[in-house]
Amino acid sequence: MKNIVVVGSQWGDEGKGKIVDWLSDQADVVVRFQGGHNAGHTLVIDGKTYKLKLLPSGIVRPNKVSIIGNGVVVDPWALLDEIKQIGKQGVRVDESNLILSEAATLIMPFHKEMDEIREDAAGKGKIGTTRRGIGPAYEDKAGRRSIRVMDLRSETNLDSRLENVLQHHNAIRKGLGKKIYKKTELKKQLLEIAPKILRFARPVWKKISEYKDKKAKILFEGAQGILLDVDHGTYPYVTSSNTVAGAAAIGSGCGPDTINYVLGITKAYTTRVGEGPFPTELTDKIGKMLGTRGKEFGTVTSRERRCGWFDGVLVRQTIKMSGINGIALTKLDVLDELDEIKVCIGYELEGNNIDYLPAAVEDQLKVKPIYKNYEGWKSSTKGVRNFDSLPDKAKVYVTELEDFIGAKICSISTSPERDDTILIENPFDNAEKRSGHWNI
Numbered sequence: 001m002k003n004i005v006v007v008g009s010q011w012g013d014e015g016k017g018k019i020v021d022w023l024s025d026q027a028d029v030v031v032r033f034q035g036g037h038n039a040g041h042t043l044v045i046d047g048k049t050y051k052l053k054l055l056p057s058g059i060v061r062p063n064k065v066s067i068i069g070n071g072v073v074v075d076p077w078a079l080l081d082e083i084k085q086i087g088k089q090g091v092r093v094d095e096s097n098l099i100l101s102e103a104a105t106l107i108m109p110f111h112k113e114m115d116e117i118r119e120d121a122a123g124k125g126k127i128g129t130t131r132r133g134i135g136p137a138y139e140d141k142a143g144r145r146s147i148r149v150m151d152l153r154s155e156t157n158l159d160s161r162l163e164n165v166l167q168h169h170n171a172i173r174k175g176l177g178k179k180i181y182k183k184t185e186l187k188k189q190l191l192e193i194a195p196k197i198l199r200f201a202r203p204v205w206k207k208i209s210e211y212k213d214k215k216a217k218i219l220f221e222g223a224q225g226i227l228l229d230v231d232h233g234t235y236p237y238v239t240s241s242n243t244v245a246g247a248a249a250i251g252s253g254c255g256p257d258t259i260n261y262v263l264g265i266t267k268a269y270t271t272r273v274g275e276g277p278f279p280t281e282l283t284d285k286i287g288k289m290l291g292t293r294g295k296e297f298g299t300v301t302s303r304e305r306r307c308g309w310f311d312g313v314l315v316r317q318t319i320k321m322s323g324i325n326g327i328a329l330t331k332l333d334v335l336d337e338l339d340e341i342k343v344c345i346g347y348e349l350e351g352n353n354i355d356y357l358p359a360a361v362e363d364q365l366k367v368k369p370i371y372k373n374y375e376g377w378k379s380s381t382k383g384v385r386n387f388d389s390l391p392d393k394a395k396v397y398v399t400e401l402e403d404f405i406g407a408k409i410c411s412i413s414t415s416p417e418r419d420d421t422i423l424i425e426n427p428f429d430n431a432e433k434r435s436g437h438w439n440i
Helices: 016-024 076-087 109-125 134-142 149-153 155-175 183-198 204-213 285-293 312-322 361-366 392-405
Strands: 004-008 029-032 041-045 048-052 065-068 098-101 218-225 261-267 270-272 306-308 326-330 340-349 352-354 368-375 408-413 421-423
Touching: 004 016, 016 041, 016 218, 016 261, 016 326, 016 408, 029 204, 048 076, 065 204, 076 183, 098 204, 109 134, 109 155, 149 155, 149 183, 155 183, 204 218, 261 312, 285 306, 312 340, 312 392, 326 392, 340 392, 368 392, 392 408
Parallel strands: 004 218, 004 261, 029 065, 029 218, 065 098, 261 326, 326 408
Antiparallel strands: 041 048, 270 306, 340 352, 340 368, 408 421
C-alpha cells in the first residue's frame, strides 16, 4: 500500500487539479493539509469544470472521504458558500464525505481587511497576496490568539477567544484609523453559522489513524508550490504556510511514516502569480504566447500569470527539499509551436556560476539564467497518450529534463482532459485495490 503526497514543484499553478483528480479516483481518502481559499484548483471531468478553493479534489467523486486538516486556515463563510455552489453542480457534500479538523484556524473578517490594508500600503513592495486574509490568520495562529473550529462549540469559550483576538486587532485598527470591531456582532455571526460548520468537525488525527489501520489509500493534496513555502521559498514573496511534502504530516496530525510516495507536479515551462523573483521570466511575445496557449490565469483571482522558460535548477532544488520520488509533467502541448525551447541549467551571480537559487531575495533578483537550447518539435502533442507517439524532439526534451532534475518523470500531460496523459508509472501501482465507501 502507498499513501501519496502531491506537491507543486514550482510556484504553484502546475496543473495539480488534473493529476489529483486522476489519483483521487484510486484513493479512498483525500486530505488538504495547508493553505486556505487562496489556493484554487480546477478539475475538468467529462467536460464539466469544477473550480475548488477549500474543498479537497476528492469531493467531486462518489464514495470518497475528503478531509480539511488542522494545517488549513478556514474562512467558514467561504467554505459554506463553496459547498452551496458545488451543490448546484450536482455534488453532494455532507457529514458522510467531508471532515473538517476541529483544530483548524478560522479566518475572520478582520483578517481579510488587514490583508487588504497591508497590500495597499506596501505600494511597490507588495507581496501580491490574494487578499483572502490567509497571512493574518496564520499570524494569529502563531501568536496563540486565533479562533479555531472547536471554539464554536461553546458560547462562553468563543466569547473569551474573541475578546483576546480583538484586543490585538482593534489596537492596530485604532492606530490605522479603521473601524473597531465589536465582539457582540462577530459572536452573533459566528454562532449563526456554528451548527453548519460543526456538523463536519472531527479529530482529524484520529480519523486518519483509523483509515491507516483499515489500509485505506490516502492522498494528501498540497496547495500552491514549494517555491512559495514560508521557509524554503522566495521569501518574503511566499505564502504563509509550509508547502513542502513534510507539511502533510504536521497539517493533518499523522506521523511521517504515513507518507510513502511524494509526487511533484511540474509544468513544462514556468509560471508565477504575484510579485517576487523569477529568473527565467519572459516579457516578450514568447511569454505572451505561453500565457495564451496555456490559459494562464489564476483560479482564485483570475490574475494573469507571469510566464518563462523551464527552470531546471529550481525544480532540482525543490525535488531535494520535498523528497520528491516522481514527477508529473504537465502542459507539454503548450510548447508545440515554438521554434526553440530553452531550459535553465545554472545561474550567474556577480560573475560566478552557481547551481542553486540563493536564499537572499537580493541575490535571487540578481541571478542570470544559463540556458541550454533545444530545437522545437513544431508539431502537435495535444491528446497524445503514448510516449512513443511523441515527436522525437519532444522525447529528447522530456528525457533530458528528467536527467537534469534527477527524478523520474512518471506521467506527461498533453491536454487539460484527464485521459490525455502519458502514464509511465502509477504511484499507486503497489497499493492494494479497494472499493466501497469509508464511513466516518
